[in-house]
Amino acid sequence: MTGAASRRTWVGRLARHAGFRIACVLLGVVGVFAIAPGVVASLSPASSDPLECSLRASDGSYQDRMAPSGDHWFGTDSQGCDEFARVVHGARTSLQIGLGAALLTTVIGTVLGLIAGWRGGWIDAIVRRFADVTLGIPLVVGSILLLSVLVDGRRTPTQIIVTLAAQLWPGPARIARSVTRTIVQLPYVEAARALGASNYRIVTRHVLPNALPAVIAFATPLVGLLIGAESTLSYLGIGLQVPSVSWGVMIDDAQSVYANSPFLLLFPGLFLVAAIAGFILLGDALNDSLDVHLERG
Amino acid sequence: MFNLIVRRLCGAAATFVMATVVVFGAAFGLPGDPARVIAGRRQVPEDTLRAIRLRYHLDDPLPEQYLRWMGGLLRGDLGQSYASRRPVTDILLDALPVTVKLLALTLVIEIAIGATLGAITAGRRGSRLDNGVLATCVLALAVPTFVVGAVVQDFFGVRWKLLPVAGTSSNLSYLLPACTLAVTGYAIATRLMRSQTLAHQSEQHVITARAKGLSESAVTRRHIVRNSLVPFVAFIGLEIGALASGSIVVERIFNLPGVGGVVARAVSQRDNALIIGFTMAVIATYLLVDLLADVAALALDPRLRGVE
Numbered sequence: 001m002t003g004a005a006s007r008r009t010w011v012g013r014l015a016r017h018a019g020f021r022i023a024c025v026l027l028g029v030v031g032v033f034a035i036a037p038g039v040v041a042s043l044s045p046a047s048s049d050p051l052e053c054s055l056r057a058s059d060g061s062y063q064d065r066m067a068p069s070g071d072h073w074f075g076t077d078s079q080g081c082d083e084f085a086r087v088v089h090g091a092r093t094s095l096q097i098g099l100g101a102a103l104l105t106t107v108i109g110t111v112l113g114l115i116a117g118w119r120g121g122w123i124d125a126i127v128r129r130f131a132d133v134t135l136g137i138p139l140v141v142g143s144i145l146l147l148s149v150l151v152d153g154r155r156t157p158t159q160i161i162v163t164l165a166a167q168l169w170p171g172p173a174r175i176a177r178s179v180t181r182t183i184v185q186l187p188y189v190e191a192a193r194a195l196g197a198s199n200y201r202i203v204t205r206h207v208l209p210n211a212l213p214a215v216i217a218f219a220t221p222l223v224g225l226l227i228g229a230e231s232t233l234s235y236l237g238i239g240l241q242v243p244s245v246s247w248g249v250m251i252d253d254a255q256s257v258y259a260n261s262p263f264l265l266l267f268p269g270l271f272l273v274a275a276i277a278g279f280i281l282l283g284d285a286l287n288d289s290l291d292v293h294l295e296r297g
Numbered sequence: 298m299f300n301l302i303v304r305r306l307c308g309a310a311a312t313f314v315m316a317t318v319v320v321f322g323a324a325f326g327l328p329g330d331p332a333r334v335i336a337g338r339r340q341v342p343e344d345t346l347r348a349i350r351l352r353y354h355l356d357d358p359l360p361e362q363y364l365r366w367m368g369g370l371l372r373g374d375l376g377q378s379y380a381s382r383r384p385v386t387d388i389l390l391d392a393l394p395v396t397v398k399l400l401a402l403t404l405v406i407e408i409a410i411g412a413t414l415g416a417i418t419a420g421r422r423g424s425r426l427d428n429g430v431l432a433t434c435v436l437a438l439a440v441p442t443f444v445v446g447a448v449v450q451d452f453f454g455v456r457w458k459l460l461p462v463a464g465t466s467s468n469l470s471y472l473l474p475a476c477t478l479a480v481t482g483y484a485i486a487t488r489l490m491r492s493q494t495l496a497h498q499s500e501q502h503v504i505t506a507r508a509k510g511l512s513e514s515a516v517t518r519r520h521i522v523r524n525s526l527v528p529f530v531a532f533i534g535l536e537i538g539a540l541a542s543g544s545i546v547v548e549r550i551f552n553l554p555g556v557g558g559v560v561a562r563a564v565s566q567r568d569n570a571l572i573i574g575f576t577m578a579v580i581a582t583y584l585l586v587d588l589l590a591d592v593a594a595l596a597l598d599p600r601l602r603g604v605e
Contacts, residue, residue, distance in 0.1 A: 140542035277439035
């Protein structure tokens with residue numbers, strides 16, 4: 001790497017990253033859908049309400065599973081709902097679950113990792129063993145156990161977020177733990193402690209800022225993974241259920257009619273892939289440009 | 298070396314015991330009526346619930362229940378399926394050969410393709426080929442397995458009639474499900490192999506090999522590729538967990554009578570005894586494979602033996 005490039009800050013490196021630009025476009029589109037679904041959906045001539053559906057049009061003709069047309073840009077689903085409106089509104093649910101679960105995972109993992117790395121001893125041993133157990137249960141299997149055995153009645157997005165976060169916290173916990181253990185031994189932490197800084201101050205001022213880049217680079221593609229996981233759970237019948245509007249629910253609905261109406265699977269699938277790919281690319285870009293070792297030269 | 302293996306074995310055993318506490322606690326210890334859980338939360342008369350409690354000893358104190366359950370586990374008894382009344386162990390063992398075949402084929406496909414693509418792209422870093430392969434990897438990671446399955450099944454099976462779409466009538470039936478399942482893993486394998494190869498390219502022993510006049514292909518084959526393959530042992534260990542998840546989806550799409558298919562059905566039948574038994578079986582398998590991967594890594598790479 002040339003001198004000029006290495007002097008550039010991580011923001012500059014990020015802005016020049018090809019993957020970052022693609023990620024911005026993909027996540028921009030999905031983000032607009034999620035923030036203002038009503039506005040985007042009302043652009044099309046059809047009804048913009050994803051739940052206001054009727055099997056028959058005003059002239060009495062059936063309008064379920066119609067192919068994409070000028071009126072219904074993405075066609076209509078089995079209930080005669082406008083697929084475009086549903087795809088647009090589905091973005092909010094999928095992003096909500098993805099971002100919510102990633103945030104919860106990161107917070108739980110980072111806190112546990114910090115405590116384990118800071119305290120060491122038996123607390124550390126217990127956290128690590130719990131992490132091993134959690135990692136030993138595959139995501140879908142653990143979700144089946146939690147959502148199908150424990151949850152009664154209609155499943156809510158919060159239950160899905162908690163289920164996913166309860167299984168994925170070991171990732172950020174390991175990162176936070178290893179960073180904490182490295183930092184604690186450094187002379188400047190010793191100096192801070194000698195100057196009378198409290199544990200809280202050392203953790204928030206010295207440990208956390210050092211752990212954050214790695215944790216963020218881990219959590220970003222995780223959002224994509226979680227959006228995919230939500231749809232997989234819906235597909236297996238243990239995720240969100242109708243009348244919730246999410247891409248997973250829509251794709252699950254579309255499976256059985258795929259032979260005649262492939263577009264019902266392809267449109268939500270397309271945006272699902274765009275969102276997941278966006279977060280993976282953003283994660284790669286952050287990983288490349290937030291690299292702690294690069295930053296320190 | 299022997300001590301290390303014994304220590305890993307004890308660690309795995311401790312993890313397994315803790316897993317039994319977690320799973321048992323989640324299924325039977327949390328508030329709620331386990332009898333209703335076993336009944337799959339269908340509307341059942343109070344008499345049936347009482348019969349279930351009697352049969353599964355649910356009125357006993359929790360620690361006693363746990364010990365009985367744990368004793369059964371150690372003897373290979375995973376309990377009885379509520380839907381079919383057969384022992385869970387028998388159901389899973391009957392379905393196992395199909396899943397083993399599927400997962401073995403999947404691993405071969407993803408590692409063969411991943412290692413090849415990773416080595417090639419690392420050799421031409423920054424080329425159009427490199428960027429293209431990396432882009433397809435991101436795409437492969439992003440497309441959910443059940444979308445790949447539906448599309449692949451439609452094109453290769455229904456439209457072009459090249460391969461069987463469902464069942465296990467011939468060995469060819471495994472090809473489509475295995476390819477579907479391999480889509481995510483091949484992307485991870487490619488990225489792993491590429492970064493490994495790049496890291497090894499500038500190592501001292503590789504530079505020495507070049508300096509002593511070894512041909513570029515010999516350097517790549519003997520010194521770079523061979524060393525880059527070592528982390529794949531750990532990759533297989535981790536991948537087993539992901540494939541256990543994936544096989545539930547794929548076996549449902551392609552209607553394979555494997556373990557995943559059995560579990561997918563258990564979910565829709567709310568056969569919780571089977572789900573809990575299956576979870577324990579998966580944890581045991583994962584720990585075993587992980588242990589074997591650790592031992593294999595120790596055998597392959599003498600440097601690891603000095604650690605700890």
